[in-house]
Amino acid sequence: MTPTRKRRLIAVLVVIAGVGLAATVAFRALQENMLFFVSPTDVKEQSLPTGKRFRLGGLVAMDSVSRADDSLAVTFIVTDGLASVDVQFNGILPDLFREGQGIIAIGELTPGGYFEAEEVLAKHDENYMPPEVADALEKAGHPDAGGGE
Amino acid sequence: MSHTPFILASYLISAFVLLWAALAPVLSKRKLVRQLKVRHTRAQRSDVSQQHMDKT
Amino acid sequence: MNPIYLFFHKTGSPPWFYRFAGKLIPWLWAGFVVLTAIGLYLGLLRAPPDYQQGESVRIMYLHVPAAWLSMMIYGMMAVTGFIALVWRIRIMEVLTISSAPVGAAFTIIALVTGSLWGRPTWGTYWVWDARLTSELVLLFLYIGVIALYNAYDEPRKAARAAALMAIVGAVNLPIIHYSVMWWNTLHQGSSIGTSGSSIHPSMLWPLVFMAFAFKFYYGANLLSRARLKLLAQDHRKRWVQELLSGKEK
Numbered sequence: 001m002t003p004t005r006k007r008r009l010i011a012v013l014v015v016i017a018g019v020g021l022a023a024t025v026a027f028r029a030l031q032e033n034m035l036f037f038v039s040p041t042d043v044k045e046q047s048l049p050t051g052k053r054f055r056l057g058g059l060v061a062m063d064s065v066s067r068a069d070d071s072l073a074v075t076f077i078v079t080d081g082l083a084s085v086d087v088q089f090n091g092i093l094p095d096l097f098r099e100g101q102g103i104i105a106i107g108e109l110t111p112g113g114y115f116e117a118e119e120v121l122a123k124h125d126e127n128y129m130p131p132e133v134a135d136a137l138e139k140a141g142h143p144d145a146g147g148g149e
Numbered sequence: 150m151s152h153t154p155f156i157l158a159s160y161l162i163s164a165f166v167l168l169w170a171a172l173a174p175v176l177s178k179r180k181l182v183r184q185l186k187v188r189h190t191r192a193q194r195s196d197v198s199q200q201h202m203d204k205t
Numbered sequence: 206m207n208p209i210y211l212f213f214h215k216t217g218s219p220p221w222f223y224r225f226a227g228k229l230i231p232w233l234w235a236g237f238v239v240l241t242a243i244g245l246y247l248g249l250l251r252a253p254p255d256y257q258q259g260e261s262v263r264i265m266y267l268h269v270p271a272a273w274l275s276m277m278i279y280g281m282m283a284v285t286g287f288i289a290l291v292w293r294i295r296i297m298e299v300l301t302i303s304s305a306p307v308g309a310a311f312t313i314i315a316l317v318t319g320s321l322w323g324r325p326t327w328g329t330y331w332v333w334d335a336r337l338t339s340e341l342v343l344l345f346l347y348i349g350v351i352a353l354y355n356a357y358d359e360p361r362k363a364a365r366a367a368a369l370m371a372i373v374g375a376v377n378l379p380i381i382h383y384s385v386m387w388w389n390t391l392h393q394g395s396s397i398g399t400s401g402s403s404i405h406p407s408m409l410w411p412l413v414f415m416a417f418a419f420k421f422y423y424g425a426n427l428l429s430r431a432r433l434k435l436l437a438q439d440h441r442k443r444w445v446q447e448l449l450s451g452k453e454k
Binding site for chain 3: 152153155156158159160162163166167169170171173174175177178181182185186189
């Protein structure tokens with residue numbers, strides 16, 4: 001094989017590998033993540049089987065977070081306004097985790113009826129503002145005050 | 150969690166990528182011009198010697 | 206001759222383009238430096254921390270402009286690629302292929318800064334949600350365009366093949382943009398849209414300056430890459446020979 005042909009062959013293989021990789025990644029995304037998470041309503045309506053991993057998304061219900069004194073264990077309720085799911089988690093929560101915050105919990109339903117999370121991610125919203133502005137908005141009762149500290 | 154390392158890393162990596170992308174064409178142009186100039190002078194020299202030979 | 210055609214004819218002439226771009230590049234770099242200086246000053250020193258994200262909001266001043274530009278450059282590549290394919294204008298072929306590395310660089314910046322923002326904010330460096338995945342596919346498309354170009358020996362054929370791939374890959378652009386609306390994603394929705402912005406002005410201004418700064422960077426880098434390509438392709442032609450024997454380097 002001449003050096004030019006060899007170079008061409010390698011280049012074509014790189015292209016094929018790249019396109020293949022892109023397609024695989026896209027396919028993966030289509031398969032798993034067209035719906036990145038399911039809501040508590042979906043959980044209730046579809047009666048998802050226990051022991052199957054999925055992502056649960058929703059808001060952390062107000063006054064529902066309770067932490068264990070002696071460990072990292074924490075329980076809270078994830079709600080979408082219509083239905084709610086009890087969640088147990090044992091690990092480090094992201095900075096943005098707080099009551100009223102949108103979160104995504106990855107884990108599975110247990111026979112006990114609660115959701116055992118292996119990982120908890122906080123969902124951020126599209127609002128950006130300084131803390132003083134957020135405080136002022138909250139005082140004025142503006143719905144955009146979000147996190148609600 | 151302190152955010153400083155994440156911010157610092159973001160700015161450093163971005164600066165590095167931008168610097169590298171900006172320097173790459175400058176450096177390869179310098180190299181190309183040097184190569185072409187060498188070839189150019191060599192070609193001229195052979196032209197001159199060709200003419201010289203024709204005359205004699 | 207029709208004036209539009211005349212314009213294309215003139216800018217399409219490599220020696221003219223080479224000289225014109227050479228004059229423009231220093232101004233574009235100057236614009237980039239000034240805008241970046243203002244943007245960094247506002248973003249790192251003047252802008253307040255965010256009420257939720259805290260200081261990590263400062264990553265946004267790199268992430269958002271880079272992500273915008275990564276898509277804009279791909280769009281530009283598709284447009285110049287289309288012109289190159291239909292009208293066979295060589296400058297457009299050169300511009301198409303010269304855009305790809307710059308676009309790839311901004312895609313890498315968008316992915317890396319997004320990941321570094323995600324760790325403290327979301328609690329993870331990476332998730333396979335529709336927004337993040339489609340932006341990663343964009344990086345592979347850029348790499349594919351560059352690799353396809355390098356697969357051919359004849360530069361004009363190579364540029365046309367790369368242009369075709371650029372056009373086909375442009376379907377990914379609306380997917381990236383609308384991914385946050387079409388699917389449930391961890392990535393938040395757009396803050397800036399036709400109905401205004403949900404970013405406080407103190408944080409919006411540094412973002413705007415950085416966005417324009419990056420556009421100047423793209424212009425300057427694109428033109429210097431295009432000049433290099435022209436020089437390499439035309440090294441046997443008279444205008445390059447004259448350039449080399451002259452004072453200009």
